[in-house]
Amino acid sequence: MLEVLRRRLGAKVSTRDADLDLHSRDENYPVVRRPAAVVYAEHVDDVLQTLAWSAEYGVAVIPFGAGSSAEGHVVPLGGEVSLNLSRMNRVVSIQPPDFLAVVQPGLTRMGLNRAVRDHGLFFPVDPGADASLGGMAATNASGTTTVRYGGMRQNVAALQVALADGRLVALGRGVRKTSSGYDLKDLLIGSAGTLGVITELTVALHPTPSHVHTQRVFFSAVPDAVDAAYAIMGSALPVARLELVDALSMRAINRYLDRRYPEQPALFVELHASSAAAMAPEAAEIDEIVREHGARSVSAARDETDRQALWEARHQLYPAIRALYPHRTYLITDTAVPLAAVSEMVAYTGEQAARLRLDVVIAGHVADGNVHSIAALTEHDRERADEYSDALVERALALGGTSTGEHGIGLSKRKYLRAEHGEATDLMIAIKHLFDPRGLLNPGKVVGG
C-alpha cells in the first residue's frame, strides 16, 4: 500500500525514523506512537491524492500542522498515516481593504502576523505556541486575546476543506456576516481533522491598535486577583487581555527566564485603544479597580520591549513549569466555567491538588472563565492525576462549564464528552459517520469510533 502512495507522491512520503518520531507525539499527550508513514503535502492535490489513497486502501489519515496540540489530537492510535501540512504555508493573498487574508493551513500565526504587519493589521488569536492556522482552526484555538477579539470561530470567515470522499468544498464566505445556509464552517472548526482536512483558510485581520497599555498587578491571594478581574469585566473597558497566574507560576517564570518578579498571584491586564487620550482615563480606571480589590503593587509596561517581556513571561509558563519540575509528565486541565464561578473553580482546583498531593500551578484566561492548571506528575502520581482531572471536570460541568475551553477533546478528554453533551453526543457521532462513514479521518479523536 505504502509503495502505491510513494509511487504517486514520491519523496513527499517518508518513513524515516526522524519523521516518524516527529509525528508520534504532540506537545503534551503522554502516549508516543509512530504513524505508518508521513506525507509532506506541498499542494492541495497532494492532500486529495493522500485521501484518495486512504479510501482505496482503508488506511486512516491524521492531519498534522505544527504538532503543538496538547490533548493527543495528532497522536496515532496505530497504523495511520500522518498528513503533514507544514509545507503548505503560503500566504495566498492579503486583502488589506477587506481586513482579510487567505492562507494555507501550514502557515503559523506568527508567520501570518509578520506578513500583514506592514499593512497596519494583525491576526489576534494567540494561543501562546506558534501553532499552524489550520491546526488552530481544527482545535478551535483561542488564548489570551479572546476576551476582545474572539477565538478561531470568530476569526475564520471561510474554509476550503478536503472531504473523505475526495470532494473539495468551500465553507463560509469571506465576509463579516452571512445567514446563508447551514453553518458548516463552524462545524468544521474544532472538529480536529475528524470531518475533513482544512486546505485553505480565509481569516479576519484587525487594525493594529495604535495604543496598547499593559499593567501587571500583584495580589496577596488568588481570590483577590480573581475578584479584581471580575470587576474589570463588568466595567465595559476595552480589555484585550486579562490573565491570572498564581504565585508558583511566577516562581517558575522567574527561575526559567531569570526574572525578579514578585512571587505572588498576578493579573496581567492589557487595554487596546485608538488614541493616547482615550487610553489614559481607561488605564486609570483599571488602576482604581485593582486597588479597590487589594492590589499590592501595580506597574505598567514602560514600552513595547517591556510589554513583550511581560507577555513572553506568560507564554513561557509551560516550559517554565517543565524546567521547575523536570523529568515529569504534565497534565493540563482546561475547564471553562461561567464567570461568577471562576473563583470557586480556582479554589476547588487548589483544594484538589492539596488533597491529592500533586504539584500544581494555576493560570487562566480569567476574562473568559477558562482556568488552566498544570499538574507536574511523577510516575507515582498517575492514578491520583486521573482522579484530579475527573474531579475538576465534574465540578466544572456541575457549575455549567465545559471540560475544555480551548484545547479540544482530542484523545485525553473523550471520556468527558457524553457527561458534557448528553444525547447531543449521538448527534455528533451521526455527523461523524455522515462525513466519514469508514472512519478514515483522524480516528478515535473527539467522538471516538
Added chain:
Amino acid sequence: MLEVLRRRLGAKVSTRDADLDLHSRDENYPVVRRPAAVVYAEHVDDVLQTLAWSAEYGVAVIPFGAGSSAEGHVVPLGGEVSLNLSRMNRVVSIQPPDFLAVVQPGLTRMGLNRAVRDHGLFFPVDPGADASLGGMAATNASGTTTVRYGGMRQNVAALQVALADGRLVALGRGVRKTSSGYDLKDLLIGSAGTLGVITELTVALHPTPSHVHTQRVFFSAVPDAVDAAYAIMGSALPVARLELVDALSMRAINRYLDRRYPEQPALFVELHASSAAAMAPEAAEIDEIVREHGARSVSAARDETDRQALWEARHQLYPAIRALYPHRTYLITDTAVPLAAVSEMVAYTGEQAARLRLDVVIAGHVADGNVHSIAALTEHDRERADEYSDALVERALALGGTSTGEHGIGLSKRKYLRAEHGEATDLMIAIKHLFDPRGLLNPGKVVGG
C-alpha cells in the same frame, strides 16, 4: 389527525380564521398561505407533543416566533401546522455575575432588555423589529450593533432543542468559550427550524456602556459616505453602530415621522465607551475622519432622547418606505460583501435600479459590508424585480460576498444557495436528512426538499 392533536393539547390548538391568517405570512414575503392549524405552545412538553403528533401523522411543523422574518421562513407550503412559541416567553433566569440569561424562545429582544436593564446589562443584537429570541437564533439575525457585539452566533452560548425524533438535546454550554465536541449550537443557529425547534436559549449579556456617543453625518453623495465609513473601520475606534442611508431613505423617514432631516445620504455612527474622558477624543477622531471625507454637516445627539429619536428613524425605515410607496410589494435585498467592495456594491445597486426602472432605496450596515436595498414594486415590476435581485446576488457572489447577510435563505433566496455554496450544498442537504429524515420540520426552507 387534527382531532387527535386537539384531544392532546386542547384549546392550545386553533383553527380560527384570525389565527390561521396571522400565521399565513411574514413581514414581507409576497405569498400568503394558511397553515392547517396553529398550536400555541405554553411549555416544552407542548412542543414535544406537537412533534410526536407530527411524526405519527406525517404532518409537517413550522416553528413561529414573532413572524418578523422577511424571506418566507414561516410561510406554509401547504398543509403544515404552525407551532407558535410566543407564549413561551419567560425569562427562566438572569445570572448577572455570569453576564448570561436563560430565556424561552418566545421572549422578544426588547422584553429581555427590559428584564435585564436594572442589572446594568443589555442584550446587544438589534435587527430593528422586536423579534423573538428563538426566531432571531433560527435566522442568525444580527443588525445595527454587529460590528461591535456580533450577531446571534456570538451572543447565544447554548440552546435547548427539540428534535424531529422527539429527543430534547442541549447544545453548547453557558460559557464564553468551549472547544468541546462539534459545534452543533452554531449549526442550529441559522437553520430556520429545519433541523429542530429551539425551546430555550442561554444568551450573552453585556455591561451597558456608561457613555454612548451618536453622530449623524450628511454627505453630498453616497460614495463619500461609504468611503468615510470605511476609514472609520480602519481606525480601531470602539464603533458600535455604523449605518448608511441614502437620500431617498431620509426623505421617506422625514415624511413618515414628520422630521426635518436633510434629504442627503447620511451615516449614523455610534461609539460605546466606559468613560466620558475616553469618549471625547474618540468622538473628535470620528469627526476628523468624516470631515476629511467630505462631510457636509455633522451633528451629535445631545441626549438620550435625541439618540433614541435618531435610531428610531433608522429603525422605522421599512414602514417609512411602505408609507412613501403605498399599495406596493417590497423586495428587500440583503447581500453582504467584503468591505472594500461595499462602494462598488452600492453603486451597482443604484445602476441596476435605474436600468430596470425600479423605485429603490439603499440602506446598509456598512461596517459589516451588509447592503440592503428595498425595491417598492408595482404589479408591472415583478419580472424586472427578479432580474434586479438576481443581478445583485450574482454581483455580490462574484465579489466574494453572500446572498444574505442577516435575513436568511428562507424561501425567497433558495435559488441562490447552490450558486453560493457549490458542493457544500449537498452536505447541507445530507445534514437536513440526518436531522429530519421525513422532512417534517419547516419543509422547503433553506435547503428545500
